[in-house]
Amino acid sequence: MTAQSPKRRVITFGTFDLFHIGHLNILKRARALGTELYVGLSSDELNMAKKGRNPIYDYEHRKQILESLRCVDQVFKEESLELKVDYVKQFQADVLTMGADWEGKFDFCKPYCEVIYLPRTPSISTTELIEIIREI
Ligand code: C2G
DSSP states (O other): OOOOOOOOEEEEEEOOOSOOHHHHHHHHHHHTTSSEEEEEEEOHHHHHHHHSSOOSSOHHHHHHHHHTOTTOOEEEEEOOGGGHHHHHHHTTOSEEEEEGGGTTTTGGGTTTSEEEEEOOOTTOOHHHHHHHHHHO
16 A cells, blocks of 8 residues: 555646647646646636637637646636635645746735746747737
8 A cells, every 4th residue: 555645736727728838838837736736717708807808719628628638637617816715715725826927916815725826938828829820
């Protein structure tokens, strides 16, 4: 009977539209912080609220892509940016992690879980990809 490593639930959030290497890197880095990774995937409506546009890939499409990744254990719908603490409690997360563009923005979750900001992958973003594709 091998000793089970203690569960360490990691939670992260995002839209993950036009899935790219920056998204994959942050999810792999997030998973490496613990033993399970829960991803709060922004609803189409939340993306409209956050970014003023609908995502290119709708929620179901984005969810299927994330659920196919080995490093992701569960995907749930992120309905609002204001529900972070609720989601941390709901999934009993030990760690909340986000890319460093969110540095400091989720420190209010520190009483409930560890908060870690990870380096972003340089020079790629969904917004840039949309602009490049538009110019082609
Ligand atoms: N990311 C990254 N490197 C990039 C692009 C994105 O590390 N080149 C990270 C972001 O820092 C974020 C995650 O990938 O942690 C998802 O990015 P988005 O889909 O753009 O998510 P965002 O719009 O930041 O939504 O409640 C929080 C929001 O839902 C986060």
